[in-house]
Amino acid sequence: QSALTQPASVSGSPGQSITISCTGTSSDVGSYNLVSWYQQHPGKAPKLMIYEGSKRPSGVSNRFSGSKSGNTASLTISGLQAEDEADYYCCSYAGSSTPVVFGGGTKLTVL
Amino acid sequence: QLQLQESGPGLVKPSETLSLTCTVSGGSISSSSYYWGWIRQPPGKGLEWIGSIYYSGSTYYNPSLKSRVTISVDTSKNQFSLKLSSVTAADTAVYYCARRNYYDSSMDVWGQGTTVTVSS
Numbered sequence: 017q018s019a020l021t022q023p024a025s026v027s028g029s030p031g032q033s034i035t036i037s038c039t040g041t042s043s044d045v046g047s048y049n050l051v052s053w054y055q056q057h058p059g060k061a062p063k064l065m066i067y068e069g070s071k072r073p074s075g076v077s078n079r080f081s082g083s084k085s086g087n088t089a090s091l092t093i094s095g096l097q098a099e100d101e102a103d104y105y106c107c108s109y110a111g112s113s114t115p116v117v118f119g120g121g122t123k124l125t126v127l
Numbered sequence: 128q129l130q131l132q133e134s135g136p137g138l139v140k141p142s143e144t145l146s147l148t149c150t151v152s153g154g155s156i157s158s159s160s161y162y163w164g165w166i167r168q169p170p171g172k173g174l175e176w177i178g179s180i181y182y183s184g185s186t187y188y189n190p191s192l193k194s195r196v197t198i199s200v201d202t203s204k205n206q207f208s209l210k211l212s213s214v215t216a217a218d219t220a221v222y223y224c225a226r227r228n229y230y231d232s233s234m235d236v237w238g239q240g241t242t243v244t245v246s247s
Binding site: 019046051052053055056061063064065067068071073105107109112113114115116117118119120121 | 162164166173174175176179187189192223227228230231233234235237238239242
């Protein structure tokens with residue numbers, strides 16, 4: 017099972033919006049609305065930010081939103097803040113035999 | 128509040144077996160709503176899913192690691208474990224345990240992670 021494809025890095029200024037893409041295939045992202053997104057600060061465990069493509073867990077800022085079109089999922093962060101600087105990983109369900117596949121990760125820099 | 132805690136040796140010799148345990152507190156590992164899994168992260172690299180287990184004992188492994196991985200569950204101790212055999216330096220990583228939702232596949236609770244170094 018190949019990893020999902022994410023850009024290595026994105027950047028934005030405080031207050032701006034950025035979008036991180038996550039491209040999979042018809043066997044994972046394209047077949048299931050089960051994409052999740054994780055935020056990871058250096059030295060910390062990942063934190064769930066989005067599940068089922070667009071739902072936010074309790075406590076996650078509404079500045080974070082998710083969407084999907086075809087085989088590509090996207091994470092948008094609006095009103096960028098310094099604390100958003102972190103690595104972001106997408107993850108998709110990929111069927112019962114290999115249920116989890118991660119993207120390679122995207123480093124977000126807040127300028 | 129559910130918490131997960133990894134434990135095990137921080138140093139393993141090449142060709143030996145890496146063994147880690149994840150202890151679940153504040154909730155039951157026997158819940159039908161969750162899988163329990165392992166994810167690793169080599170230094171400076173991304174996340175890699177290793178595998179998951181259901182409380183019934185059903186297991187799911189990353190095909191790239193399947194021949195070397197065993198995940199087991201001990202419901203009496205509220206723990207699940209990882210064994211990775213024939214390790215090499217490439218298995219050096221931070222190993223995380225996590226809870227995965229049965230219905231939406233998201234991983235909503237993670238352990239803090241434990242660093243395992245493979246070196247002689």
